[in-house]
Amino acid sequence: MHYGAFESQLSSLLEKAVASSLTSLGIHPLTRLSDIKPEIDSPKERTHGDISTNVAMKACGTAGKDPLYFANLIKDNLEKALAASHLKNAIERIETRSPGFINFFLTKDYLYSGLLEIIRRKHNFGRNAIGGGIKVNLEFVSANPTGPLTIAHGRQAAVGDSLANILEFLGYRILREYYINDEGVQIDILANSIKFRYLELFGVNQKFPDDGYKGSYISEIASAFKNKYERKFIDTKDLKVFREFGLNRILQDIKKDLKDFGVKFDIWYSQRTLRKSGKVEKTIQFLKRKGRIYQKDDAVWFESTAFGDDKDRVVLKSDDTTTYLAPDIAYHLDKYRRGFKRLVDIWGPDHHGYIPRMKAAVKALGYPQDSFSALIVQLATLYRAGRVVSMSTRAGEFVTLRELMAEVGKDVARFCFLSRRLSSHLDFDLDVIKKESSENPVYYIQYAHARIWSILEHSKKAHYSARFDSKLLREEEELDILRILRRFPQAVSISGKTQEPNIILQYLQDLAAAFHSFYTKRRVLTDSVHLTKSRLVLVDCVRIVLANGLGLLGISLPKKM
RNA sequence: GCGCCCGUAGCUCAGUUGGAUAGAGCAUUUGCCUUCUAAGCAAAGGGCCGCCCGUUCGAAUCGGGCCGGGCGCGCCA
Numbered sequence: 265m266h267y268g269a270f271e272s273q274l275s276s277l278l279e280k281a282v283a284s285s286l287t288s289l290g291i292h293p294l295t296r297l298s299d300i301k302p303e304i305d306s307p308k309e310r311t312h313g314d315i316s317t318n319v320a321m322k323a324c325g326t327a328g329k330d331p332l333y334f335a336n337l338i339k340d341n342l343e344k345a346l347a348a349s350h351l352k353n354a355i356e357r358i359e360t361r362s363p364g365f366i367n368f369f370l371t372k373d374y375l376y377s378g379l380l381e382i383i384r385r386k387h388n389f390g391r392n393a394i395g396g397g398i399k400v401n402l403e404f405v406s407a408n409p410t411g412p413l414t415i416a417h418g419r420q421a422a423v424g425d426s427l428a429n430i431l432e433f434l435g436y437r438i439l440r441e442y443y444i445n446d447e448g449v450q451i452d453i454l455a456n457s458i459k460f461r462y463l464e465l466f467g468v469n470q471k472f473p474d475d476g477y478k479g480s481y482i483s484e485i486a487s488a489f490k491n492k493y494e495r496k497f498i499d500t501k502d503l504k505v506f507r508e509f510g511l512n513r514i515l516q517d518i519k520k521d522l523k524d525f526g527v528k529f530d531i532w533y534s535q536r537t538l539r540k541s542g543k544v545e546k547t548i549q550f551l552k553r554k555g556r557i558y559q560k561d562d563a564v565w566f567e568s569t570a571f572g573d574d575k576d577r578v579v580l581k582s583d584d585t586t587t588y589l590a591p592d593i594a595y596h597l598d599k600y601r602r603g604f605k606r607l608v609d610i611w612g613p614d615h616h617g618y619i620p621r622m623k624a625a626v627k628a629l630g631y632p633q634d635s636f637s638a639l640i641v642q643l644a645t646l647y648r649a650g651r652v653v654s655m656s657t658r659a660g661e662f663v664t665l666r667e668l669m670a671e672v673g674k675d676v677a678r679f680c681f682l683s684r685r686l687s688s689h690l691d692f693d694l695d696v697i698k699k700e701s702s703e704n705p706v707y708y709i710q711y712a713h714a715r716i717w718s719i720l721e722h723s724k725k726a727h728y729s730a731r732f733d734s735k736l737l738r739e740e741e742e743l744d745i746l747r748i749l750r751r752f753p754q755a756v757s758i759s760g761k762t763q764e765p766n767i768i769l770q771y772l773q774d775l776a777a778a779f780h781s782f783y784t785k786r787r788v789l790t791d792s793v794h795l796t797k798s799r800l801v802l803v804d805c806v807r808i809v810l811a812n813g814l815g816l817l818g819i820s821l822p823k824k825m
Numbered sequence: 826g827c828g829c830c831c832g833u834a835g836c837u838c839a840g841u842u843g844g845a846u847a848g849a850g851c852a853u854u855u856g857c858c859u860u861c862u863a864a865g866c867a868a869a870g871g872g873c874c875g876c877c878c879g880u881u882c883g884a885a886u887c888g889g890g891c892c893g894g895g896c897g898c899g900c901c902a
């Protein structure tokens with residue numbers, strides 16, 4: 265029996281046992297188990313068993329009994345049902361504990377059977393079909409192409425990429441998309457800033473454009489521009505050539521940074537292309553036909569308050585240009601039209617106020633509100649030597665993702681970004697991270713992988729041909745590993761459900777800890793070929809799960825450290 | 826003023842839909858390398874889980890009210 269089946273069978277057995285317990289008390293069991301939402305999970309404390317449930321305490325109100333008494337009643341019924349079930353060989357014993365917990369202890373045989381499942385499924389171990397092949401569009405980073413990616417984008421990139429991996433693993437069909445804001449005021453400012461620096465190179469003095477981008481990367485772009493065109497555009501009034509040149513270069517850098525950070529995108533979606541297709545006007549017309557567009561103060565408004573927003577929003581300004589919202593609605597409509605059933609956007613905290621209007625737009629377009637969700641990833645506040653580093657693309661003060669990678673490396677950076685909840689503000693002290701980098705927790709997990717690899721390398725020379733006998737694995741350290749291995753599929757699905765990659769990371773730390781502890785106390789390569797063979801299988805399973813988990817997080821798997 | 830997020834060990838943070846004795850890393854202290862990698866292991870110290878009420882068998886977790894920090898409230902993007 266594989267891991268997933270176990271949980272569902274246990275839960276249906278429990279449901280029956282609760283029902284018959286209620287019946288025996290003369291209460292008609294109207295309450296279904298799913299209504300009282302009992303928890304079936306692994307307790308923290310080993311002495312509380314491998315699996316624990318609070319169902320007796322949840323249901324004791326209905327039973328009108330003391331929770332512990334009711335727990336014992338359920339236990340008796342459960343034991344009877346168990347005798348006739350497949351789970352008979354998986355559960356060693358059942359215990360009740362005050363104030364009303366029912367604890368299950370798994371048999372060694374069941375724990376051993378997990379190894380076979382891991383060996384059989386390998387890189388697919390933990391994979392699951394709960395996503396049902398639903399098409400999901402995941403849009404993330406989508407930073408304006410007006411400057412290099414910063415640390416804030418780095419966090420969003422790491423989160424989006426891992427989330428995409430995790431959801432794919434859970435059976436969703438994920439498309440990773442980057443929305444390029446390649447038109448509008450910001451882009452013109454970019455072009456102006458480049459032009460200024462270009463002219464400056466020829467000694468032409470002008471006033472630096474208001475709101476111009478002050479970062480040094482603008483000068484670099486201007487130099488490259490000069491190398492290519494020399495004096496050709498020194499008198500031009502047209503910004504177009506500067507704009508295209510700058511846009512291309514910045515976008516190229518962004519793509520390279522993301523690639524080096526291990527982040528993959530399937531689609532780069534240009535806002536300009538969207539507009540040229542006429543979809544923006546069509547979307548406004550579409551909303552108009554639905555009666556949600558009106559004219560006021562020379563502007564055109566979207567009646568978003570009809571769908572839960574706190575005020576209506578302008579889509580066409582009085583000068584006839586669109587606001588940012590208009591193409592954005594069109595863009596999301598386009599995603600639906602491309603066949604996605606769910607849209608997930610990852611935004612920074614400065615956009616949280618934008619969620620109600622986007623949700624309103626989705627509803628107005630006629631799609632279920634829940635089909636769209638925006639995840640807010642909190643900022644990473646950067647410190648250097650204990651002092652806040654202020655970040656502003658405009659002022660040219662920022663630490664780029666590239667600099668971060670150069671200073672601490674891809675794996676450490678990704679680990680730091682993923683080890684916190686999305687909603688957690690993240691303090692990031694570069695000096696501390698660099699100082700600690702040899703002690704960084706990411707190495708703890710990677711080191712376990714490297715150690716296993718080393719064992720496997722040694723074992724090859726010895727040609728262990730014995731048969732794998734899992735019964736030889738009976739040390740506490742070995743059983744601990746087995747218990748933790750068993751939890752991996754669950755960790756992945758919780759991580760997908762809650763959309764928190766850090767759950768997997770936490771899990772991997774537990775697994776690595778159990779392995780390191782085992783490694784220090786027991787030897788894998790021993791004089792007994794049978795024991796050696798069995799332990800080789802065990803550590804190989806640890807390796808597989810570490811690889812699967814780190815793979816989802818986009819962290820590399822060193823064979824040597 | 827309104828909205829969103831946060832407040833847990835000296836520091837940075839975990840804590841799955843409320844569960845049993847609140848955890849990890851760093852820092853401090855003490856042991857452990859003749860055997861598969863010491864980037865490791867074993868152990869110690871360190872906490873009114875911001876404060877106050879409430880909900881219930883049971884609260885770091887849920888609700889209300891304060892206090893403190895971050896961000897957002899445009900015909901900007």
